[in-house]
Amino acid sequence: MERIDTLSSLEFFRPEIVLVLSLMWVLIWDLILKNRPRERRAVLVGSTLLGLVIALGFAFAGTDAPSMGLFSNMVALDGFGNVLRILFIVTAIFVLLFTLHSNELKSVHHGELLVLLLTATVALIWMANSINLLMIYLALETVSVASYVMVGYLKSDRLSNEASLKYILFGAVSTGTMLFGLSLLFGLTGSLDLYGIRSALASQEVVASSGPALMVVIVLVLAGIGFKMATVPFHFWCPDVYTGAPTPVTAFLSVGPKVAGFAVLVRFFYGGLSEPIGSANWAMVGSVDWQTILMVVSVLTMTLGNVAALTQTNVKRLLAYSSIAHAGYIMMGAAVLSGEGIQAMIAYMIVYLFMNLGAFLVVIVVHNEVGSFDVKDYAGIWRRAPMLTVVMGVFLFSLMGIPPFAGFLAKWYIFAAVIKAGLGWFAVVGVANSAIGAYYYLKILRTMFIDGDDTPEPTKPMPLQPVYAGLLFVLVVPNIIGLLLWGYLDQVAEYSKRLLDVVL
Amino acid sequence: MISLESYLVVAAALFSLGLYGILTRKNAVNVLMSIELIFNSANINLIAFSRYVTGDTEGQVFALFVIVIAACEAAVALAIIMSLYRILKGVELTDASALKG
């Protein structure tokens, strides 16, 4: 595993450099065009989109580089990181397009939101690629600060402000606690580099005597990472923040930071607290059985998410609990310590992007017309917008995990990896949870089909912006033809299990 | 010579006090101050380890970045508190209770 210094690392850093330049460009033009609102909006949105697309191009082009540690082992360049980099930029492009016609964001100026979105995207990429404790912490905090401001973006809306206050206070507590754990880990091993930590923990003297300390470190670090992934017991912020934030921001939060949290989980535990055996398997290092901890957290998370979603009446709150449950499923893939587990996680996260963003886009479209996020106000939408209902049905069936949609295949991938690792009971819990989950997704769909008693204009067709119609198409198609794209997804997942230390 | 453990114990005490503050305080600014205590306790750990365990300045660099991060978070937290205060000021209700749980 090579590590290279600063100047030679820059050529592999093109997407990040493009994103940082874009955010500065947008910021400057926001000020220059202060008095010309119409041109300003076009220029800013256009620049952001262009920057994201160029970065995406560079990210695709950079996928054939060999694995190495960049910037003196601060960040990694490997298959895992490359796939996630593309995923984050794609998420940002979708969310950017979501903000264009959202009623919630109509009355506020978008300039800063675009800068925050770009910053959050580049920080997510850094977060998913960091292999040094300092870099992990710094990138995590950058994502967090950008998110706190995005959640509170609607300054005159009380819910938005409250959500952002809750988010920052919970968030700062959990990252502060994580920092304390990281400081103890530094003291135990004398190193801030994850691979240095691994060699220190693998040496015999440290292993024998540091069990309790390592346990404390793991609990504290899981506090911070678990907050970002919204797993139990650090999920409390999730429903309130998702409900209060403007919906495009909620959509971003449900994918971006969550996936990045899982990336940090994998890098920290597989890179720092395990050592590789064989070509893509890992064994724990140190005397704490954290694999069991991860399994327990996964079970608690999916169960709580599914059960709590059953009684929700606000669709954003329901989707928040649904995303908590999905975090539980993704964590199953992390707990098996194998290459198949990582592949399953990545495949699930890619599919999750398409189904979750799709569901949130439908929520945005319905809110634009109906003005409400209550499930009961979704009554009778079938008559006003039949195509929209069908599309939402696809997203919900995919989230449920019903064949032949992509969501089913993603779950299949995860359960297969778990069974292959010999943890059959774990897969059974996952299947049972999916069954529970079906109920609340079906409830939304059923409400959409049945007419409400007091719907004001039951047959007036619902207008749909062309941009949104295009986005819905782009998001729904992969869900439907998931089976056909399976080979391609498999290749991507195979490529992504190359963490820095995996020699294939 | 002061032992490493003495410094660590004081840092642990500071951490616990911060934790106590977070659990029992209802006012947002008080919670923010308790969070700053936690950041400081982690920094003491880092700098003590940097001196006793590694002998070089790596831990101090980490502590430097932590100070920067804490400053950013405090600024944004206070901005959010200000923004929320402005909204609640004109309203009868005094609690940020619209979002429960």
Added chain:
Amino acid sequence: MEAIAPKIIFWVFAGLMLGSAFVVVHGRHLVRSAFALLATFFSVAGFYAMLGADFLAGVQLLVYVGGILTLILFGVMLTNRIYNLELETATFQVVPGALVALTVFGCLVAIIYNTPWSKAALVEEGPTTPAIGRLLMTEYVLPFEVASVLLLVALLGAAMLVRRRTDL
């Protein structure tokens, strides 16, 4: 005599730190807690100086006392009915909260004394600023740049949230 002086200074700073921290977390008046926090930050800077981190002690005073604490005090003064700004989340009563904190403290102390920390040979005392500067420009360049992005976004976000006109 020589060995006693460092210990006395240590205990003075530690006592000041923990005493003022107790006022921060338990005091009833917000302004009093804020000033107690000032004393805490000062004694932490004292600890840094005792540990040989001269640069960091200076930064602690500049940033924490001169920046963060001033910000908190401004925030407290400008929103003078801020005692109304309470979160309605579940908070502990004092006694259970104290029990949890004491348990955590007990666990941490047990771990601190039972872990054999590897002690390196102590490096000679001296100014740490050149060493930190060298690290920031060589190995830690990327975090340095990321921190500048973080500062930009924090500045932007805080300014945006606080300004009055919503149409800008």
